[in-house]
Structures are given as structure tokens and as C-alpha cells.
Amino acid sequence: xxxxxxxxxxxxxxxxxxxxxxxxxxxxxxxxxxxxxxxxxxxxxxxxxxxxxxxxxxxxxxxxxxxxxxxxxxxxxxxxxxxxxxxxxxxxxxxxxxxxxxxxxxxxxxxxxxxxxxxxxxxxxxxxxxxxxxxxxxxxxxxxxxxxxxxxxxxxxxxxxxxxxxxxxxxxxxxxxxxxxxxxxxxxxxxxxxxxxxxxxxxxxxxxxxxxxxxxxxxxxxxxxxxxxxxxxxxxxxxxxxxxxxxxxxxxxxxxxxxxxxxxxxxxxxxxxx
Ligand code: C2E
Ligand code: CA
Ligand code: CA
Ligand code: CA
Numbered sequence: 001x002x003x004x005x006x007x008x009x010x011x012x013x014x015x016x017x018x019x020x021x022x023x024x025x026x027x028x029x030x031x032x033x034x035x036x037x038x039x040x041x042x043x044x045x046x047x048x049x050x051x052x053x054x055x056x057x058x059x060x061x062x063x064x065x066x067x068x069x070x071x072x073x074x075x076x077x078x079x080x081x082x083x084x085x086x087x088x089x090x091x092x093x094x095x096x097x098x099x100x101x102x103x104x105x106x107x108x109x110x111x112x113x114x115x116x117x118x119x120x121x122x123x124x125x126x127x128x129x130x131x132x133x134x135x136x137x138x139x140x141x142x143x144x145x146x147x148x149x150x151x152x153x154x155x156x157x158x159x160x161x162x163x164x165x166x167x168x169x170x171x172x173x174x175x176x177x178x179x180x181x182x183x184x185x186x187x188x189x190x191x192x193x194x195x196x197x198x199x200x201x202x203x204x205x206x207x208x209x210x211x212x213x214x215x216x217x218x219x220x221x222x223x224x225x226x227x228x229x230x231x232x233x234x235x236x237x238x239x240x241x242x243x244x245x246x247x248x249x250x251x252x253x254x255x256x257x258x259x260x261x262x263x264x265x266x267x268x269x270x271x272x273x274x
Contacts, residue, residue, distance in 0.1 A: 027083045029065065030076065034092055039063050041096045042258040043104075045267065046111065046229060046251045049243040054268060056111030057104065058146070058251065059097050060258045061089065077115075081151075086117040087125060094133040100261045105268075106140040113144045113172065121157040130169065144170040146195065149179030158188055165190065172229070177217050186224070194221050196247070198232020204241050218245050 033039055043057040063071045080086045093114060104110055120126045134143060172193035177200055196217055203210030221228040230242050233252030242250060256267055
């Protein structure tokens with residue numbers, strides 16, 4: 001009979017092996033998925049609070065994996081970040097979006113928001129990718145990068161931030177208020193936009209603590225003259241509140257769910273501003 005300690009260590013070894021094998025197969029899956037074009041770029045409209053006129057879109061990635069079905073980005077994006085695969089995925093998103101840009105209004109007033117990971121800023125990789133994949137195609141629309149404060153940038157990468165501003169790329173802090181270092185990040189990133197996370201939008205009229213945070217974020221944006229975008233707007237009550245408090249741009253199921261870019265022109269055609 002094997003001693004208990006040995007059995008335990010064998011068991012732990014097996015579990016560790018299994019975990020790394022699963023991770024391996026996951027990065028394989030992502031690479032395969034890119035090659036096999038299993039990823040699809042969806043877009044969700046951003047509208048002006050005043051009249052619901054569409055002023056842009058956010059691009060959201062979808063993965064239709066033939067072996068596992070639809071996988072949520074909340075699952076595969078964090079894994080891709082851990083595996084160092086986020087830059088190839090973002091390049092794919094940029095390339096697919098720029099390829100389909102003719103389905104969006106050809107105007108610099110129209111904003112296209114792309115989610116990016118802080119790790120993509122190291123050594124200015126993001127700048128090279130934008131030049132090669134995005135600007136080489138001369139899209140007419142205004143590019144905006146959405147960066148979460150979850151993974152704040154290391155010091156040296158702020159040079160990249162300055163260069164992006166000089167290139168005319170707009171920056172948004174995503175999920176604002178949910179991270180740790182909001183205020184320091186705010187000062188260093190000089191963002192054009194603060195995106196109010198949907199958890200704060202959902203709190204309007206229901207949750208006293210979080211709706212106070214919403215009010216403070218709005219006040220902060222106004223004082224610093226940073227444009228505010230609220231995500232996750234689902235009800236007319238939320239829309240009314242945000243509009244009255246001066247949040248100019250709104251995004252959420254009340255206007256449209258994320259859709260394939262191919263469907264966007266039809267959605268826009270039904271969007272008749274008063
Ligand atoms: P996010 O950037 O905060 O995007 C907003 C999320 O809220 C999206 O979830 C969107 O579908 C969802 N949403 C929009 N309106 C409403 C609403 O009215 N109610 C509710 N309950 N939800 C709403 P999604 O598409 O599942 O994406 C989840 C997260 O995955 C995103 O959060 C983003 O952090 C990440 N993600 C998605 N696509 C990409 C990408 O191409 N690159 C990177 N790096 N991250 C991505
Ligand atoms: Ca976002
Ligand atoms: Ca602009
Ligand atoms: Ca969010």
C-alpha cells in the first residue's frame with residue numbers, strides 16, 4: 001500500500017499537469033480560432049443622450065467555437081491576456097473592423113471604440129499595429145481605444161500614451177470606478193472619455209451607495225472636462241437620469257444590443273432622430 005503522502009503528491013502532480021494541458025489546449029484553440037476565422041466582430045451603437053442620434057460604436061468580439069459553441073469574451077479575453085495572446089486577437093479585431101468600415105458613416109464625427117489591453121502598450125507595439133493595420137487603410141472615422149484601469153500601465157508606457165494622443169487617437173478609461181487606482185490613472189492618461197461601468201448605471205434608482213458613486217463620477221468628469229459615456233443603459237428611467245445629469249453619450253440594450261457589423265446599416269436606417 002502506498003503511503004498517503006506519496007499518493008497525495010501524485011494526485012497534486014496529476015492535477016497540475018491536467019491544468020497546464022488544458023491551458024495549452026486553450027492557446028491552441030485561440031490560435032486555431034483566429035486562423036479558422038471563428039471570431040466575429042460585433043458592434044454596439046453609442047447614442048447622444050439628447051436625441052438618440054448615433055455618434056459611434058463599440059466593437060465587441062464574439063467567438064463561435066465549433067467544438068464548444070459561443071464563448072463569452074468575459075471568459076476568453078482574460079485567458080487570452082494570461083497566455084500573451086491578446087495582441088494577435090486585437091490585431092484581428094482592428095483588421096476586421098477596418099475591412100468593414102464602409103458599413104459605418106464615413107465621418108470623423110463617428111467614433112469607433114476598440115477594447116485594448118494594457119500589455120499591448122509595452123514597447124509601443126500598439127502604435128506599430130495601428131499604423132500597419134488601421135491607419136494604412138485611411139479610415140475616415142475617429143478611432144478611440146478603451147483601456148480598463150484594472151491593469152494600469154507601467155510608467156514607461158506613458159510615452160506610448162502621448163504618442164497616441166499626437167496621432168489623434170482618442171483614449172477612454174473603461175469600467176471607470178471599478179478599478180483600484182482611478183484617480184492616479186486619470187491624471188496620467190489624459191483620457192478623452194470616461195466610460196461609466198454598467199454596474200453604476202444599474203444602480204440608478206435602486207442602490208444608494210453605488211448611485212452616489214455614479215453621481216461622483218459624473219461630477220468628476222464635468223470638473224475635469226472629460227466626456228462621459230454611460231454603458232448598460234436599459235431603462236428610460238436610467239436614460240432620463242443620466243441625461244438630466246449631463247452624461248452626453250449613452251450605450252445599452254435600450255438602444256441596441258451588440259450586432260454583427262453587417263446589420264448596422266439597417267439598424268441605423270431605423271434610427272430617426274427627432
Ligand atoms: P466592456 O468593454 O465593459 O463592454 C460592455 C459589455 O456590456 C459588453 O459585454 C456588452 O455586450 C454589455 N452590454 C452592453 N449594453 C448592455 C446593457 O444594456 N445591459 C447589460 N447587462 N450589458 C450590456 P460583452 O460583449 O460580453 O463583453 C464583455 C467584456 O469583454 C467587455 O466589457 C470587454 O472588457 C471584453 N471584450 C469584448 N470584446 C473585446 C475585444 O475585442 N478586446 C478586448 N481586449 N476585450 C474585449
Ligand atoms: Ca469597453
Ligand atoms: Ca475627435
Ligand atoms: Ca463595463
